[in-house]
Amino acid sequence: MFWFMQGLCFLPAFLVIWSSSTFIISYLIAIFRRDVDLIFPYISDTGANPPESCIFGLMTFISACAGIATIYARYKFVEKLSEETRVVQPCLNKAALWIGMISCLGMCIVATFQETTVMIAHDIGALLFFLSGILYIILQSAISYHAYPFGSSMNVCWTRLGIAIIATLAFFPTVICAALVKHATLHRDTKDEDYPFQLSSSVCEWIVVFSFICFFLTYIEDFKLFKLRVKTEYEE
Template sequence: MWWFTQGLCFLPVFLVVWSSCTFIVSYIIALLRRDVDVLFPYISDTAATPPESCIFGLMTFVSACAGIATIYARFKYVEKLTEETRVETIVTVVHDMGALLFFVSGVLYILLQSVISYSSFPYGTSISVWRARLAVAVIASVAFFPTVICAFLVKQTDQRDLHRDTGSKDYPFHVASAVCEWIVAFSFVCFFLTYIDDFKMFTLRVRTELVS
């Protein structure tokens, strides 16, 4: 039996592969159309103009659905583990608020899952998996702060021109913020890879009951 056919481990694999392709495809299209600079564009900049914005939006929707399914599956897994082992367990302002909410909730989620993994050891998680989750969580947490702080120090550009002036005073802050943003984003994606072993061990069934 192939490992990716065991339990639900195909879910985090699909989420990671698809989400990575989402970032990379929009970046490549934006580069080919010369909409962004080759080095260190913001992820949002690579999806700011059509057609890459349309493709990014569609692929992000699929990623969001896969992410919800993965998070739900993880929740049900922890819930079942707890039962059996008794372990305790385009508007700039809108865009910025949405991005901040995404990063804050993402960091909190992977930190919480790391804590849950430590609390449930050794019933549902090996020590090596917990260490991997903790490492990813720490990287994401550390990279989150320069992402936000440096972004506030960068002058907003015209949405019609996403190229950055390398000679500007705030360019180093832009580079630091953009690099850390990519690190945080891929930390979230890579974190779901640690679910593979867990998802091999269970399946989900949906039961419908009619109430008369």
Template sequence: MFWFMQGTCFLPTFLVIWSSSTFIISYIIALFQRDVDVILPYISDTGATPPESCVFGFMSTITAFAAFATMYAEYKFVGRVHERTGSVSPRLNKVSFGFGVVSCIGMCLVATFQETTVMPVHDLGALLFFVSGVIYTFLQSVISYRGLPYECPKSVCCFRVFFSGLAAIAVIPTIACAIPVGTSKLHWDTSDKDYSLHIASVTCEWITTFSFVFFFLTYIREFQQFKLKMTVNLTEYS
């Protein structure tokens, strides 16, 4: 049996590969279309105009559903493992999953409402995605440490703390530097007034996003340990 077929390992594996491809493919298409600058456009800029907007919207929506499926599987796994040990409270597990769901909803908004068409909704979606995503990774890091040694090795916990901390640090300038700029233009020049703020915000946005990607990469080994089964209960009506 191949390693990615063990347990439910295919979920985080698919999420990591697909999400990375989403950002990279959209960037390459937008670059060849000359719709964005070569140096550090916003991720949303790479999906602002057709045809890359169609690709970005389609692939980002699938990414959001893949992320939801992965988070749900982790939620069920944590609940099952610790229902007897009591090391992780069910409330903490539910809160963490709740922030994960909000982050997925934010990604769907970003994918559906381009920044050049409905900017307020797009910005709201981005805010939900980044802030809720950071909180989710932080809470999952706490759960991982509380769950030792039943879930993942301590080295994996350390990696989760590192990536969640990196995302938390990077998301602050992502938002703080974007607010004073307040524009959705796709092309920038070094002589522009807010160019430095723009570059700082964009750099931190890419760091935050790929911190999420690498965080889910740490799920792969853990997901090899379990499988999910669906149970259908039929109710007879008289």
């Protein structure tokens, strides 16, 4: 049996590969068409103009759906683990589930409303995505420690905690420096006074996003341990 056929590990594997491809493909197309600058544009900038905006929107929506499926599967795994061992409080597990869903909703909003068309909606979606995403990986890091030695190894627990710390630390300069950018345009002059803020903000944004991707990468081994089955009951 191939590794991706074990349990449900294909879910986080698909999420990681698809999400990475989403950001890289839209970036490469935007660079090829010279719609953005080569050095660290905002991720949203790479999906602002067609045709990359269409590709970015579709692929991001699929990533959000894969995220929902992965987050729900993780929730059911922890729920089953808690029924047998009582190592994780149900309220903590449910909180992580709903916060993760809100983060995926933020992704859908970002994919639907480009920053060049409806900036307010786009910014709200991005804030939902980042804030909820960081809270989700922090909660899941805590859940991993509570569940140890069931499920994840201690090395995985430390890895998840490290990723959560990196994402949290990168989030603050992303928001603060973005607030100091005076001119929100796709092309920037390095001589602009606020260019260092824009560069710092965009670099940290990429760090936060790929921290999320790396976090879901740690799910692959856990997801080899279980499967989900749908039970249908017919009521007369």
